[in-house]
Amino acid sequence: MDIITAVLTRRSASALGAPAPGDEEFRYLLKGAATAPDHGRLRPWRWILVRGDGLTAVADCLADEDPAADREQLVSSVVRAPLKAMLVFTPHVGHRIPEWEQLAAASTMTYSLMLLLHGRGYSSKWRTGRLCTSEALRVRLGLAEQERLLGALDIGTPDPSAVPSARRAPMDVSDRVAVFG
Template sequence: MDVTTAMLTRRSEQLLLDPAPDDNEFTYLLKVAAAAPDHGRLRPWRWVLVRGDDRDALGACFAEEAQEGRQAQVTSKVQRAPLLASLVFSPVQGHKVPEWEQLAATSGMAHALMLLLHARGFGSIWRTGTLVHSPRARRLLDLADGEDLLGWLYIGTPVPDAARKRRELCDVSGRLTTLSALTSAGSGSGRM
C-alpha cells in the first residue's frame, strides 16, 4: 500500500478482533515508525503493551476509579481490542530540544505507527480520556515522575465486512498563506 492510499483509507476502528501484531512484529513496526522526525533523535517515548489477561488488570484499575455504576462499562472497554499499546511520553529534561517539540515528535511517531499498522492489514484507534491521569494506571504501567500517559492505541484486525470509504480531500485553502501574499496585503489576511 502506498503512503497516499494509507493516509486516505486509514480509519479509527471501533471493534478490533484477533489477531493483533505479536511482540516481534510490533517491535519491527515501531523501529520503522521511529524514523519519524525527531530533533536530536531523543525518542522521548516508550510503549507498554497490554494483551491477554493483562487487559483484565488494566480494566480492574479503570474500574477502581470509575464513577459508581460505571465499573462494568469501563472494565469492558479494555476488551475491545486484543492489544492495547500504552504510550508513555518520557521527555528528556534539560535538553536543548524543548518539551513541546519532543511531544510533537512522539505524536508523529504514533501517527506513523498507525499508518504502518493499517498498511499491514491491522486496525487501530487512539483512546484517551480522564484515565490517562489515573494514579492507579500510572502505578500499574510503572510511570516515573516526569512521564505522562498519552493514551492507548487499541490494535487488532478490523471487522472484515465493514464498509470503508476512501477519505475525501478537504478544502485547506483557508489554512494556506504565502509570505508574499501577507506582505502585499498589508494588514489583510493574505490567505489564498
C-alpha cells in the first residue's frame, strides 16, 4: 500500500479481533514509526504492551478504583482488542527541547505507527479517558513521577463487516489553509 492510500484509507475500528502484531512485529513497526520528527532525538515515550490476562488486570485496576462503575462494561471496554499498546509520555524535564515539542514528537510517532499498522492489515483505535487519569493504574504500571499515560492503541484485525468505509470522501480542508505573502 502506498503512503497516500494508507493515509486516505486509515480509519479507527472498534471491532478488533485476533491476530494482533506480536511483540517482535510491534517492535519492527515501531522502528519505522520512530523515524517521525523528534527534535533532539529524545524519544520521549515508551510503550507498554498489554494482552490476555494483562487486559483483565488493567480492567480490574480501574474497576477497583471506582466501585460505582459498571464492572462488566468496564472490563468489556478494556478487553475489546487482543492488544492494548499503552503510550507513556516520558518527557526530558529541563531539556533545551521544550516539553510541548516532546509531546508533539510522541504524538507524531503514534500516528506513524497507526499508519504502519494499517499498511500491514491491522487496525487501531486511540483510547483515552479513565485509562489516562487513573492513579491506581499509574502505580500498577510503575510510572515515574514525571511520566504520563497519554492513551492506548487498541490493536487487532478489523472485522470486515464492521470496518468504517474507507471510501468516504476525504474531509474538505480548503478552509484550513491560508497563503501568506
